[in-house]
Amino acid sequence: MLSSCGNAYYLSSMLYLWQHIGDIIRDYNGKEPLTHYLREYFRKFPKLGSRDRRMLSDMTYCWYRAAHGLAMNIADTALLKDAVAVCLKLCGKTETLQKLRLEEKEGIVFDAERLLPADLPLSQGIEKREWLRAMLVQPDLFIRVRKNKNKILELLDEQDIPYHWLTPTCLALPNGVRIDDLLPEDSYVVQDASSQYTGSFFNPLPGERWYDCCSGAGGKSLLLRDLQPGVEQTVTDVRESILRNLEDRFRRYGMRLPVAHVANAADKASLQKALGSTKFDHIICDVPCSGSGTWARTPEQLHFFEPGDLHRYTRLQREIAVNVANYLKQDGSLFYITCSVFRAENEDALAHIEAHSDLRVQQKLLVNGITQKADSMFVAVLA
Numbered sequence: 001m002l003s004s005c006g007n008a009y010y011l012s013s014m015l016y017l018w019q020h021i022g023d024i025i026r027d028y029n030g031k032e033p034l035t036h037y038l039r040e041y042f043r044k045f046p047k048l049g050s051r052d053r054r055m056l057s058d059m060t061y062c063w064y065r066a067a068h069g070l071a072m073n074i075a076d077t078a079l080l081k082d083a084v085a086v087c088l089k090l091c092g093k094t095e096t097l098q099k100l101r102l103e104e105k106e107g108i109v110f111d112a113e114r115l116l117p118a119d120l121p122l123s124q125g126i127e128k129r130e131w132l133r134a135m136l137v138q139p140d141l142f143i144r145v146r147k148n149k150n151k152i153l154e155l156l157d158e159q160d161i162p163y164h165w166l167t168p169t170c171l172a173l174p175n176g177v178r179i180d181d182l183l184p185e186d187s188y189v190v191q192d193a194s195s196q197y198t199g200s201f202f203n204p205l206p207g208e209r210w211y212d213c214c215s216g217a218g219g220k221s222l223l224l225r226d227l228q229p230g231v232e233q234t235v236t237d238v239r240e241s242i243l244r245n246l247e248d249r250f251r252r253y254g255m256r257l258p259v260a261h262v263a264n265a266a267d268k269a270s271l272q273k274a275l276g277s278t279k280f281d282h283i284i285c286d287v288p289c290s291g292s293g294t295w296a297r298t299p300e301q302l303h304f305f306e307p308g309d310l311h312r313y314t315r316l317q318r319e320i321a322v323n324v325a326n327y328l329k330q331d332g333s334l335f336y337i338t339c340s341v342f343r344a345e346n347e348d349a350l351a352h353i354e355a356h357s358d359l360r361v362q363q364k365l366l367v368n369g370i371t372q373k374a375d376s377m378f379v380a381v382l383a
Contacts, residue, residue, distance in 0.1 A: 014100065014101070016052075017052060017055060017056060017059075017100070018080070018081065020045070020048070020052075020056055021056060021059050021060065021063075021080070021084065022080060024038075024041060024056070024060055025060075025063060025080075028060075028300070029304070030300050030301070030303065030304030033298065033300070034060065034061070034064065034298070034299075034300040038053075038056075038057060038060065042056075054096075055096050055099060055100065058088065058093045058096040059084050059087075059088065059096065059100075061091075061138075061299060062084070062087040062088045062090070062091040062093055063083075063084060063087050064299040064300045064302075064303040065087065065090075065091055065135055065136050065299040065303075066086070066087040066090045066091060066110065066115075066135075066136060067083060067087055067303070068114055068115050068117075068302075068303060069090075069110045069111055069112055069113075069114045069115045069132075070083055070086060070087075070108060070109070070110055070114075071108070071109040071110070071111060071114070072108055081102065082108065083108075084102070085097065085100075085102040085103070086108050086110065088100075088102070090110055090136050091136050091137070091138075092136075092137075112129055112132035112133050112135075113128075113129065113132065115132050115135060115302060116128075116132060116302070116305070117305065117306075117307060118307035120307065120310070120342050120343075120344070121342070121343040121344070122341050122342060122343060123340075123341055123342070123343050123346045123347060123366040123378055124343075124347070124366060125365070125366030125368055126341050126366055126368045126370070126376060130370060131341060131370065131376070134296050134370045135295060135296050135299060135302060136296075137296060137373060138175050138296065138297070138373075139175060139192075139296050139297050139369070139373045139374055139375060140172045140173060140174065140175055140193075140372075140373045140374065141172070141173045141174065141175045141176070141177060141179075141190070142166075142170060142171065142172055142173070142190070142191060142192050142193045142196070142374065143170075143171050143173065143179070143183075143188040143189065143190055143191070144169055144170060144171075144188060144189045144190075144191045144196050144223065144226075145169050145170075145171055145187065145188050146169075146186070146187055146188060146189065146226060146253065147186075147187050148184055148187040151184065151187070152171070152183055152184075152187060152188065155182055155183055156173075156182075156183075159182065161173060161174070161177055161179075162174060166193050166372060167196070169196070170193050170196050171188075172193065172372070172373070172374075185252060186252055186253050186254065189219070189222055189223075189253075191219050191223070192294075192369070192374055192375045192377075193369060193372055193374035193375075194293070194339075194367040194369040194374050194375045194376060194377040195219060195220075195339075195375065195377060196223065197367050197377075198220070198335075198337055198367065198377060198379045199220070199223040199224065199227060201335060201363065201379055201381055202223075202224055202227060202282070202284075202335065204224055204227055204228035204231045204282070205228065205230075205231075206228060206230030206231070207230060207231070207232070208228075208231050208232070208281040208282065209231070209232045209234070209278075209279075209280045209281050209282075210224060210231050210232065210233050210234070210280060210281065210282050210283070210284065211233075211234045211235075211236075211275075211278075211280040211282070211283045211284070211324070211327060212224075212233065212234070212235045212236070212258075212283075212284040212286070213236055213265045213283060213284065213285055213320065213324045214236070214237060214265060214285065214286050214287055214288060214320065215235035215236065215237050215242075215243070215246055215260075215284075215286075216237060216242055216246070216286070217242055217245045217246050217249060218235065218245075218246035218249055218250065220284050220286055220337070221233055221235055221246070221258060221284070222249060222250070222253065222255070224284070225250075225255050229255075233258035233259065234258060234259040234260075234261070234275070234278070234280070235258045235259070235260050235261075236260070236261045236262070236263040236265060236271075236274055236275075237262065237263075238262065238263070238264045238265075239262070240262045243260045243262060246258075246260065247260065261274035261275070262274075263275075265320040265323055265324055266316055266319040266320050266323065267323075268323055271323055271324070271327070275327055278327065279327055279328065279329045279332070280327055280328060280329060280332060281329055281332050281333075282328075282332055282333050282334070282335065283324050283325075283327065283328055283332070283333075283334045283335065284335050284337070285320065285321050285324055285334055285335060285336050285337065286335075286337040286338075287316070287317040287320050287321065287336070287337070287338055288313060288316055288317070288320075289313050289317065289338040289339060289340040289345050290305070290309070290310060290313055290340050290342060290345060291339055291340065292305075292339075292340045292341050292342055292345075293338070293339040293340055293341050293369070293375050293376035293377050293378070294339050294375045294376075296375075297375065310342065310344055310345070313340075313345060314344050314345055314348070314349065317338070317345060317349050318349055318352045318353065318356075321334070321336055321349065321352075321353045321357075322352075322353060322356045322357055325353070325357040325358075325359055325382075328359075331383070332383070333362070333381055333382065333383040334353075334359060334381075334382045334383070335379065335380070335381055336349065336350065336353065336378075336379070336380045336381075336382060337377065337378065337379050337380075338377065338378045339375055339376070339377050339378075340378060341366065341376050341378070345378070346364075346366070346378040346380075347364070350364065350380055350382070353382060354382075359382035359383060360382060360383065361380055361381070361382050362381045362382060362383050363380065363381040364378070364379070364380035364381075365378070365379055365380075366378050367379065
């Protein structure tokens with residue numbers, strides 16, 4: 001039981017936290033990743049201890065996961081504590097609820113359908129309400145084990161870090177666990193389980209020429225090279241900095257560097273300048289998208305999602321896919337991949353590609369990661 005002085009100190013510290021959460025919610029606009037925003041915010045307030053930062057992080061993330069689903073005026077600051085309490089409860093953060101001494105508020109209705117501000121059809125293979133309810137749950141951390149499997153397990157056991165295998169190479173860990181300084185860096189790749197699964201469609205052969213047209217930091221290209229070290233790889237991205245990151249990762253794993261070009265795959269002239277007359281056996285077309293299949297990991301993206309932004313993505317995706325199809329060999333195949341659950345970015349995009357190229361869909365799948373606490377992705381093979 002707290003003394004009167006201890007209770008006064010506790011109340012003062014709680015008031016301090018509520019001031020911070022109010023400021024964060026008013027100031028944050030979704031223009032940068034929430035994790036980056038909070039890191040900079042906490043740097044401005046060094047008096048916030050690790051316990052305070054954890055509680056504020058829980059409050060903030062749960063707010064952006066659930067607030068739009070509450071049938072109440074979340075803009076009313078007088079109701080902030082009630083709203084945050086419900087969000088924490090919905091997201092299973094009972095420990096933080098107890099530390100804040102918040103009681104569950106009766107009568108506040110949560111409707112998952114309110115989280116998405118538009119009636120956007122989803123791809124076949126995922127149910128809308130199930131997907132929206134999954135936004136309340138933080139996905140696991142997944143690594144793709146490349147080598148030294150026994151050593152990795154030994155190190156995890158030594159630190160009492162729980163884990164379980166999804167496949168012989170895909171290991172699931174609790175989200176937020178610190179493995180950077182624990183595991184040998186060349187023995188694993190951090191990569192979501194569903195992203196790893198898309199590689200099962202590749203089946204590369206030695207000597208084949210592959211092109212990753214929106215490579216990013218190279219997750220799919222690294223997976224491809226591990227599947228078949230004998231492939232010849234070309235990668236492009238619009239960002240020179242991200243290609244440097246890709247090359248650093250290839251060096252980390254002792255891999256031969258791919259041919260890399262800064263190019264905009266949505267621009268025919270840019271592609272022509274980078275690739276010339278080169279033709280490829282296979283093209284990985286992991287296009288920019290809404291990222292809706294990853295929103296459980298980044299709930300602020302759902303909170304600030306504007307349905308009008310979807311048109312920009314769908315136009316870009318179709319331009320990229322049709323453009324890069326011209327660089328396929330006659331019997332080549334294109335792997336169209338998104339981390340989206342929206343039909344407009346998936347099946348509708350495939351219909352456009354078929355209408356504007358000679359390619360036809362051979363396989364397609366919505367990789368539903370909900371039951372595995374993973375992202376959801378869409379993959380299709382066209383030839």
